[in-house]
Amino acid sequence: MIKGYQKELSLIYENIRLEEQKKLEIRRKEIEEKYPEILEFDNLIQKKSLNLTLSILKGISEEEIKNIREEITDLRFKKYEALVAKGYDPEYLNLRYQCQKCKDQGFIGNKRCSCYKQKLINLYYKDSDLKENLKTNNFNNLDLSLFPNYKISDDKYTPRRNIENIVKYFKEEFIPNFNNMDENILFYGNSGTGKTFLSCCIAKELLDNGHLVVYRTIDELIKNLREIIFENNHELEDLLINCDFLIIDDLGAEQITDFSTTEFFNLLNKKLLKKKKMLVSTNLSLSDISKIYTERISSRLLGNFKLYKFYSEDIRIQLNLKKR
Ligand SMILES: [Zn+2]
Structure with missing residues (x-):
């Protein structure tokens, strides 16, 4: 950090x-x-x-x-x-x-030059665990053949077709037009269906294009929010609020407390008001989200985010089978 x-x-x-x-x-x-x-x-x-x-x-x-x-x-x-x-x-x-x-x-004057942001990105890239992670988790290594091409549920598309649609959208629309996109993303679906992997692919592309992407698991994020509140870490607050794209991974895995829900809501709200884009991914279903979180949080997640459902047989299991 x-x-x-x-x-x-x-x-x-x-x-x-x-x-x-x-x-x-x-x-x-x-x-x-x-x-x-x-x-x-x-x-x-x-x-x-x-x-x-x-x-x-x-x-x-x-x-x-x-x-x-x-x-x-x-x-x-x-x-x-x-x-x-x-x-x-x-x-x-x-x-x-x-x-x-x-x-x-x-x-x-008192405005940051464009070179400042580029240096911040490099610094962030260098220091973050993301760098190692992105060496393997990027579009070059995205293997769509791991997603079955037959129906496994009542969903309209096969898992393969579904992930192809999602990847196409991000590669062809969201990433190239990032600056003009006014859209927050929610990835939801069972674990092992490629949400984190795809989040990393998107992070890498955006970072390489000069956007400041910050990646946090929900646990890390809640820890950061504590630091902001109890240690007055304004720089950290500035980073989380004003980065170009905040990725919050694994929502629902955190221990839910009054603090976590209140401060998570405040962060969401501040970012929505400032039109700073986010990607949230979760293993929870939409109805779980509305059961677990306060109405204020769930209405924002379901109302202000574009929803992408991930489904497949567990990719990690598939990958291990393939390795053997
Ligand atoms: Zn400059």
Whole structure:
């Protein structure tokens, strides 16, 4: 779990800036040795820029400011010309940024830059157990042949056809159009019917597409909610509420208490109000959900989520049989 990820991220940015500063020093050294006259331009520019700042503070006239600025611009062009004449990039002696938009600050004003989110995803990916899990649980390893192609219940489709329909929907609609999707997902059905596996496939695709996906079993989630309430962990709250996609696995496996139902409801509600998407999976049937949870929770799960029923013979048993 990335507790304190904001600190870790600001450290990452600090290191990027230091790294670029070092690279610049190396380039300056090189030019100093080969073409000291070019570096002299650079030193003059820096000196004049510093003087300009001091002079402005002292209150010199607009006219004088303009003159000094022109001198600096003139020197800059001379430097560029000299660099190009020796076969260098004109910006060779300038500090470079890995992200031009925020100049490696991570923020533009007080708004997070897009590079910040990407770094957060990488950090999250790196730290989470998900990484190991997703090496095997992804669409490449999804074996639809494990689902029988004959009817095992009164359901309209065979298990194979049912899972094919679900996979097709997520691969062709939900994942490619994720940003425009305004839809929460409920996977329900017996254990061993592929719900967790498919949740992981979806998580991997979305993470790879640059979306911040957070994956929690219901037990982990309730533990996190305790941390948020009793230890005031605001970063964790921010992560759970504002991530692009929260996957809650195995609803119904938790010990149900006043705390768990109240706080789970609060989380659901906050996310629904903020239109932050979720995927909940459960081994419970829809009628179990309405029996076990408060009306407030079940009406949200059944009313605000798109329902996908999973059914099959137990896939894990099938898989083991196949291995033998
Ligand atoms: Zn940026």
